[in-house]
Amino acid sequence: MIDIKKLIENPEIYKDSIAKRNTKNVDLDLLISVYNEKRMTQQKVEDLNAQINKISKSIGNVSADERKSVIEEGQKLKETLKEVEAKFKDLEEKYVALALCVPNTLPEDTPLGFEDNSNIEVRKFGEPTKFDFKPLDHVELGKKLDLLDFEAGAKTTGAKFYFFKNEVVMLENALKKFALDIFKEKGLYMLKTPDLARQDILMGSGFNPRGSESNVYNLEGMDLSLIATAEITIGGYLSNSVFKEEALPLMFAAESQCFRREAGGAGQENKGLYRVHQFDKMEMYAVTKPEDSNATLEKIVAIEEEIYQKLGLPYRVVRVCAGDLGSPAYKKFDIEAWMPGKGENGEYGEVTSASNCTDFQSRRLNIKYATKDKKEFAHTLNGTAIALSRVILAILENYQQKDGSVKIPEVLMNYVGFDEIKVPEKLFEDFKV
């Protein structure tokens, strides 16, 4: 939610953001006029209430014959109040609906562009993995090594669902433990969150549970949705809180499952594990004072980079362009790991995303911090540590060998308990006639 006073004072910075993001269906002029009308109507409601309060207080001191006329006067006022109140409620609803559509502002140096090809590379680690053979993609490797099963996922649940099998089940758990150890070392406050959340909590983080654009699954007949990221439930955890100034910045980490409808996400670009409806994720989150949020964003990206360096995955860090930002994000960095099986000859593919949401979410979720003499909205940030499905994809593709076996990244060997995934003698398919 944006700060309406800031918007009225400075509509240009919001107009600029909307244009650069190419956000549709936002009408700032209408929003401002509805706000002003709402305010005037609110004043009328309050005046009427003040009159009614006065009358009902005076009623004890009024003589018996006067009482009747005083009550009648009150009744009259109440009828007027009902009309004005209905108008106010209507305006309030209109105002909220319009205000919810306004995206966060942007810093001056945001790269321009509407798609991810306008993102700007800011750093690079390693070089794209070279092979002296033609590498397989993770779907082929998953089949050959009996590690992934998309057909069974489709049969059981639907397209873009999958089974992890054998060593990948262990690899997933190893990656989680690896992430947890890093969280512990960095002193992050750790959470394992519910995988369902109320819809107002979803909206608090900037997710829209309803409408055709929605990316979330809703539970029929209930006020609950499957979460798309732990960012949502961490937001719920922190909602309606006031933090001590000296306790900030607070850094969190959470494990959860993530469910996304990803309507229209099919196609070669998104094959296999790259874009799926369900995956596990280790997420980071921070609450800071406004002046610290940009430094904290750098800190989150640094932890992410440490993870991918330790995993030995080549990556680049990109600054996300205006049109590719979600509406809560003020500034965002993605890490893209090298994926040898993506596209024709390998491509970088997004594995993390770190956003500074400034006060956009904290206004909706009511997350504040207190100084000696006032309470202010805090800033919130979020960043991926490990999206399990995509990192497993990257490990399989980057660590494959000529015979189809896959080496385990050194840092994970102790976690998984073996150093290589060998080509099995028998596949599950061989059990069938």
Place this chain on the structure above:
RNA sequence: GGAAGGGUGGCAGAGCGGUUUAAUGCACCGGUCUUGAAAACCGACGUAGGGGCAACUCUACCGUGAGUUCGAAUCUCACCCCUUCCGCCA
């Protein structure tokens, strides 16, 4: 899922249709006293929004939403949450 009880300021806790401006206590903050502290005393002490240059003033908020009433923390209905017991179950 069933039954009973409950949800009031930072905390504890009264109020159960109109002198409530939500009592009282504790905590916190400022002050007096003191070498300093404690105690005692005095004062201030919620959030959000509207109007005003301002001193100030008005409105809303007692789990949430609706309703009854001139007037609701108090009465009615629905929902949410908590506690205890029963049932079911990893």
